[in-house]
Amino acid sequence: MENSIYNSMIAATQLLNKQTIIANNLANISTTGFKEKFNYILQNNSIKNLHNTYNKIAKEYYNLSPGTLNYTARNLDLFVKDNGWLSVKDINGQEAYTKNGHVKINSARKLTIQDNELIGYNCNITIPNNINVKILSDGVITSIERKKHEIFEKKIGQLKLVRLPIDDLIQKQNGLFYLKKGNELFHKNHNFIDHDNNVRIQSGVLETSNVNAAKNMIEMISNARQFEAQMKMISTCDKNYEYANQLINVNN
Template identity: 25%
Template structure:
């Protein structure tokens, strides 16, 4: 009876964690580039009550959350018609840097790099592409993607990430030297660490040495679609179904605790 009570407690804790994850998924159903998560459970230690016979007699001691896994399947695309809205068609992430100008202009300043699938970039007053939080979109040379507004009247981004500008003097479209958007595809994207703001941090679980390689070529693998955003990969029908399962599981474990308590109460009453 005591074992069943503690097993019920562990079950309630596990389903509470599952509900927390589902709630976060649903809250981000409209978040651009969001990747949903799911909880994987495992049983806890088992107590051997008897070793007599062919098979051991064991009683389980409940369950626990083994891991919370991220699902990096691509979300659906939404056409916006805005040239600075970018979506990656395939694997990989955009590489962005801290919104610290000195970190790019001064080699002695340490620079932090992050990964993101959120492609709603904007152009600042200096012609640099930045996220809504101010992080700079980087090219394959680990520099800012920058379009000189005094030299080019407009620009476009091709599917290989190369930036082209319309020269004000000649009226011709020309490729901007060194301005090709970097895409990095970690070996294990589920190993990335979320740091908030739709950003991911590289870890040793995601790839060798936990470093971002700017030189990885993604031609014929991943393309960049301009004028489109990748939406969240959360499916509400799946989340509601999992929510019902988690709710019923929580209720069942709660009932297990109350049932064990009633039996204990009956034992106490036998003394009277």
């Protein structure tokens, strides 16, 4: 009977964790470039008794398929094609990656995404005052100035664009993705990977969240019902304990 209670308790905890992930998906349904997350319960085959709930492990997966495209016509809105990613520096100075291409210029004239500075390819990018900025498909940033009747373009720098292995990605609370330590793409003794010349971007376009609202709502309802069933199981086992104790006391 103790095993039944313990199994139900572990199952309920796993369902709560899964529910948290689903709630986060739904909360970010309008977040630019957000990628849907899933939590699957897997059997741990290394344990002898494979039928116990507590021998199962939870693993997170990311749906990295593209969301729908929103054509904004804004030069600093970027869509990274295929499995390419933008590189940013988080608040701790660590390199991270994102599909959110809503770029802004901060007070220090740096390009940022959600206050994280965009990383340049072998350069530090600073945007001069009073110019129009154009970002080409290969990430090259140019300034456009009109002087008299002529237009002058000048290269400011280039965005660092990378291609990442899907299976080695982890997402942190800040919403950014990171490459797992020890991956072969990492430079030795450094926490960064190389720029990929084949990654292409498109300006004037934003990728919306790829969260499927209907699917997540169905999963949330299903999880709630499973959680309720586990709670009933615990309650039933608790009552059985009480009946068993009463019988023992009567017999004594």
